[in-house]
Amino acid sequence: MLNFEFHNPTRIVFGQDTTSSLHELVPRNARVLILYGGQSAERNGTLAEVRKALGDRTHYEFGGIEPNPTFETLTKAVGQVHARDIDFLLAIGGGSVIDGTKFVAAAAKYAGDPWHILETVGSVVQEALPFGAVLTLSATGSEMNFNAVVTRKATQTKAFFASPHVFPQFSILDPTKTYTLPPRQLANGVIDAFTHVVEQYLTYPVEARVQDRFAEGLLQTLIEIGPKVVHDPADYDSRANMMWAAAMTLNGLIGAGVPQDWATHLVGHELTALYGLDHARTLAIVLPSMLRVRREGKRAKLLQYAERVWHITTGSEDARIDLAIEKTRDFFESLDVGTHLSDYGIAADAIEGLVQQLQAHGMTQLGEHSDVTLETSREVFEASL
Template structure:
């Protein structure tokens, strides 16, 4: 296991009715900007519940943050922060709203062009506004980490940044708030969390059994509960465990002391930026091909994954790897998430465009060993046509 530092200051308030605790979590004298996405936060009553919990605090609303938060929209929120003298941010929604709020928190105090926050991967962030979150869609783990992904529409660029300055002060996780989610969003959340785990687990062994077993347990839980979340949408325990798995998948715990991949995400980001495909669905259309193309470098972990997560032990090593890649693809499709580029209207000409974007954004050496070059990225996409 590699040496590491671990830091995660986010306070988690988990359970039904926990939104009421905003009164103690948000400073009493704060002027709060509540950021949210579409109309669901309002129509489900969550926004009213949040405002009731904030009591006499002055509250300003900012809605319209997209499913893939855009730089253009978020900069409008930054202007509201400055014009209204906001001193606390509260994200109400899923990972996209939380990612967007992280960018607003950093950009509002940034000395310079805010786009540099993303161009520098967060290295230039020296401070950020305090913020909390009310999670309504479990998927990204953004409620308990310091990462954010933002799309700039005019450049068709989807970039990420990380900074210890943008950990949420707190996150409220009420599983009952997920009962009204559309099936598509629930399915996307399961796939997103699944791939977050594999990006930190399906690399190569470094004698880190704690992280491995934790990752395997999370994957097994997703395999077990994912279909139930679709068939039993009002089951509180199913939704509670699903919510906590998604948070743990990217809270930093399973990724410490082990190599990371993230090539699936980097390729997927370009597909979203170009074709506006749901983030989780881009991951589903990349991961199976990536595991196939990189089976040699990932062989030991793929065999371990096959045995411990799926119980596959029969056959040659190549046959076992074939089986587990098929199992992974079948699981995504069981969740209603298609796994081929052609399922989304993309073809070989689309691959040319994606590769050009990867090159333009410097994504020419991806993966845990930085050996996924543009030619290999092309192979990965071609395997999933």
């Protein structure tokens, strides 16, 4: 097992009818900016609950944060923070809103060009506004970590940053908030959470038995409940397990002391930036091909994945690996998600532009061994057609 430090200060308040706890969690004298996405938070009553829980605290609202939050929109929110003398942020939504709020929290305290936060992957962040979250979509785990992804429309750049200063102080996780979500968003959440686990698990063995078993349990849970979450009427147990699993996939626990990959995410980002594909859809396209192209470097863990997650114990090593990758693709497709570029009208002539974007963004040595070159990424795109 590799050396590591683990610290997660986010307080989780989990369960039905817990939004009212904002009254105790938000400082009494806070000047609050509520950040949210579209009108669903208003329609489903979550914003009304939040306003009621805040009571007589001074608060303002900023809506319109996109599913892939943009630098351009978020800088407007930073302007509101300064204009209104805001000292506490409250994110109402899924990972995109929470990611965006993390950027606003950091940028509001940064004296330079806020894009530098993303150019330096967060190393320039020395402080941030405190914030909390009310989660309405289970997917990214942003409610319990210090990572965020932001897109700059002007340059079609999707960039990320991380800083311990942007851990949420608290996150409220009420599974009933997911009851009104459409199947597309639910499927995206399952795939996002699943791939988060894979990026930290399917690398190479380092005798991290605890982390491996945690990761395998999360994958099996998502396989069991994923189709039910997407296709069946909402029920508390499946949504509760989905919400907690998604948080656990990226809160630092299963990634402590193990090598991590993230090439699937970084390659997939270019599909979102250039073609507007949902983040999770890019993962469903890229992951099976990424595993196939890089099977030799991941052989030992792929065999472990085949046996422990998919219960594949017979056949040659190559046959077991092939079947495990195919079952992964089948799982995504069982959620009514396309797993090929052609499913989204993207043909072979798009590959060169995608590779050029990776080069422009410095994504030339990715993966746990830094051996995912531009040529490797090209192979992955070709295998994804």
